[in-house]
Amino acid sequence: MPAVDYSLGGFKRPKLQTPNGETKLLMHSCCAPCAGEIMEALAASEIETTIFFYNPNIHPREEYELRKEENIRFAQKLGMDFIDADYDKDHWFDRVKGQENEPERGARCTTCFDMRFELTAQHAQAHGFDLISSTLGISRWKDMGQINGCGARAANPYPGVSYWDFNWRKQGGSSRMLELSKREAFYQQEYCGCVYSLRDTNRWRESRGREKIERGVKFYQAAMKSLDK
Numbered sequence: 069m070p071a072v073d074y075s076l077g078g079f080k081r082p083k084l085q086t087p088n089g090e091t092k093l094l095m096h097s098c099c100a101p102c103a104g105e106i107m108e109a110l111a112a113s114e115i116e117t118t119i120f121f122y123n124p125n126i127h128p129r130e131e132y133e134l135r136k137e138e139n140i141r142f143a144q145k146l147g148m149d150f151i152d153a154d155y156d157k158d159h160w161f162d163r164v165k166g167q168e169n170e171p172e173r174g175a176r177c178t179t180c181f182d183m184r185f186e187l188t189a190q191h192a193q194a195h196g197f198d199l200i201s202s203t204l205g206i207s208r209w210k211d212m213g214q215i216n217g218c219g220a221r222a223a224n225p226y227p228g229v230s231y232w233d234f235n236w237r238k239q240g241g242s243s244r245m246l247e248l249s250k251r252e253a254f255y256q257q258e259y260c261g262c263v264y265s266l267r268d269t270n271r272w273r274e275s276r277g278r279e280k281i282e283r284g285v286k287f288y289q290a291a292m293k294s295l296d297k
């Protein structure tokens with residue numbers, strides 16, 4: 069395990085414990101900015117964790133690869149195992165057919181979370197993990213109740229696998245997520261992930277006279293530096 073400084077501005081991390089003494093966590097990860105703080109908290113708490121990157125929702129492929137590479141970079145830094153799952157985007161488009169115009173946090177997102185958590189739970193059951201969770205819930209743009217409902221539903225068919233509904237935003241998690249993203253200069257995506265969220269975010273920006281999203285160019289450190297000026 070590489071030597072890692074887990075402190076952030078003098079903050080001392082409380083030690084996390086799994087809900088019922090589970091020993092192997094399979095953590096679904098959506099991207100490095102959301103995952104960073106959670107991964108570091110788990111590593112500092114010595115909870116055996118493997119990252120499961122399964123996000124066929126992310127569009128286009130270059131954006132998917134960029135988000136994945138950022139996450140791999142940080143997993144390597146922590147010495148954390150990383151599973152690179154399928155980019156089965158055709159399957160994702162099949163699942164959300166008819167939900168293209170749903171708003172964010174609506175029915176399409178439930179389908180999207182279901183699909184990602186179902187594979188996470190299947191993989192957990194097949195490979196001896198007794199706990200799953202997801203980094204998705206740390207984002208303030210997401211509905212935590214919706215995410216937790218999908219996670220619990222995915223784990224339900226597997227008696228040996230539980231879903232951990234820990235609130236990663238608590239105890240300063242949200243602000244440390246930003247601090248850590250800045251420290252690590254993570255890529256800072258500006259839309260949730262799918263082609264429909266890209267479309268809707270651009271529409272929203274246009275309605276306010278703002279520029280369209282430029283994918284692949286914004287990184288946290290640079291953004292924070294300009295805010296400091």
Ligand code: SF4
Nearest residue numbers: 177180260261262265
């Ligand atoms: S907005 Fe985000 S969570 Fe909802 S369907 Fe698109 S990628 Fe999935």
